Amino acid sequence: MLRGVLDLCLLAVVVDEPAYGYEMTRRLRERGLSTVGEGSIYPLLGRLEREGLVATHRAASDGGPPRKYYRTSTSGRRALAEGVQAWREVRGEVDSVLAAIEAEVA
């Protein structure tokens, strides 16, 4: 269900402050996205990294081992802006199709 949108969510959670993989999962959860569904964030992070949409660096975490931090890059910000716009359009269209169904069920 989240296919194609989850990468936007990942870009969104590290746009202001970098985070390591699990921290990103935690941020998603805190913002209400508790289920990533099938698959995991790691392959997506790999793709975002390959496409240059996130920048990475290693740094020590709080009292833990050094972690790999992800941060939305400049082109990632652009992709995020475009993606969010596209998502809002799609969401509106899907909503208008599904609204009728909701009415029938209710």
Added chain:
Amino acid sequence: MTAFGGGVSTAFVEECRQEWKRLGVPDGLAEEMAAELESDLAEAEADGVSAAELLGESDPRRFAATWARERGLVSEPSPQKRRRRVWPWVVLAVFLLVVGGTLALSTFGAGSVSSHHSHPLVVAPPPRVAVPNVVGLEACRASRKLLAGGFIVLHVPRSRCHAVVVAQRPAAGTVIQRLKPRNMVKLRLRRARG
């Protein structure tokens, strides 16, 4: 009991390592991913989040392969990549002319064929020939030389006529048996200038 205890997640990471090794992921990068996974799994576990929940996948090999592929660490022969390759291997020559003594009606056949009885076709053993040296030649000249040596040249694109042969396999002088389809001579061409 948790589905993924510490030992189990360590085993998961270990299986990922093996899969990355198998796929030819460079050691440094494989280690980086393993370390990332290991510390995230440990932290998730402390949070009460199971590995299955975090990874959405219970098969380590499939997980490892997907991750490496998405990161672009597994070399897959994509058509785009192939086009960009500067030193393409071009398959040139194979097989042999089936002439003269190769496919021979036995000499005794001629004498003994009678009106009511025919001998079976006798195929002489394929002759063995040494592969000529064509390294340094332009593709079209190399192809002529191979033709002269009794090889059939399968394919030299016209556009590559002036490309220089920079390597050949098998090497010149290697004795191969003609008529064996597997005995191909492959040439590597350098793109012609201009």
